[in-house]
Amino acid sequence: MTSSSLPSQAPATPNSTLLRVGDIAKATGKTVRAIHLYEELGLLRPATRSSDGFRLYDHSAVDRVRWIDSLHELGFSLQEMREVLTNWWSADQGASAMTNLRDLFVRKLEETRDLIRRHQQLERELEEGLRYLATCENCAAPGPVHECVNCAQDHGVKSPPPLVAGIKTSPENARKSSRPAFVRVEDISTS
Template sequence: MSTEPIQNGHLLRVGDLARLTGKSVRAIRLYEEQGLLQPATRSSGGFRLYEDHAVERVRWIDLLHGLGFSLHEMHDLLRSWWSAGLGPEAMTELRELFGRKLAETRETILRHQQLERELTEGLRYLETCRVCATPAAVKGCKSCTQDHGMKNEPALVAGIVTPPGAARRFARAGFVRIDGIKTSHDRLAHESKPPVVSAGKESKA
């Protein structure tokens, strides 16, 4: 903390770079392994020595990471920038990369907005449980038949019904409202997922 960080002319060592960027030394070496950053040179003893703009690079990495880019994506980005050599082609690649990321981002936003709605709806539902706070009404809570002011239980609340082990033989069957919500698989591949068997249709009862 007291020693001057800069000793080799104006070159930085990993520790300096780490301190200047708030990253760990390990992280910086990782970025190097991933091809995101190279020291300008090495000392005779093998120490990594960086020029000042490495700081910008690391901040850029941190920034993109915070925005959801993986190190690998950043590498692609850098590569497509530096590979094509002749400007416009590289730019085209970059545009495509950005375009893909943009679409992906928009999807993510939509999914999370959906989640936000589900959560607020779930909370609204659970709020009405306060009404049950009388000892008498409480007993039957989990097999609650009270009107929560909604047509169905919110998706996030449904499905919680059966305890592991204790075969609780569902009180109200068939409430899952899987409607328009995406599942993890939908995002990646369109499997032959049977069209939602939404409700109770057993041969019993």
Template structure:
């Protein structure tokens, strides 16, 4: 696997973590909204220091993800239960909620689960605390640069969309009997006004353009 620093942004989310259809429940997996607590669970949910431990459904509700997604994070090593009840149900501390939200934020940055696994491995394998944090800082610095570059691209697209919508706002004055082909030689718009690329691109591949000249 290539280093996180050289991996392209991944737009997909984790595979195999779609919610179950209504009325369908995999064996041993509860829906997050089921509201069911096994009879042996209540007595086991107090952790060290009196902290109330969480069931997987509690975490799913807190972060807005499915129970299956939480289980998947555990399967790939990104989440570990704090303890298990007498009935072997997974129990988590509050740090698990923070970890799942962290995974979600890295997803929003475009990182795949494999890249997030690598970040965790880099942190855990560091020989010292300062080195561990330096590694994380380096990764976050690159993500900041990529995020800012993406913001610049999106800002440019925003301006193009606004210009295109302004241009198209005048099209409702066109003769309703005109055929679509007339759009390549429109008489409604000022011919000195450049047609926005987001508009010109619609008919730009048919061999014609405004004024009859190829662009």
């Protein structure tokens, strides 16, 4: 397919340790467009340009892009990342830059842990839903799906877990907002 170890097609420049944008893209799994965007937003800059205008990066650019990716997963926006960078490099003393960064990390660590807790909660709800649905295997009154709303089966719990209850309520809610939709008031369960 493509030449094995060379940067791309050509060494591109005497200094063969430089990478072109496509190389960065392949190395990081991003698209060329994304790399360009990061540059536009001030997150990344080629070390230099080749004579014909190609962007040339050194290897640290790969680290930078991976850094961007990690922070993105941490919920940072690209703008926030730019603030982190300018914040760091605008501090004249390393000590204060370090302190800022540490505070940021502490905040994000808390947020991350919070997010993990919320997802663990959702994990439990899914498990609960599955346990509930498992008892449908031996349903005492198999029938059309709309009868599941008034299910009398013993599912081991008082009421269906949220993730199941949300579905079973109010049948036929689908249908993309057409005419006013009329429903007889008597049909409404008076709860």
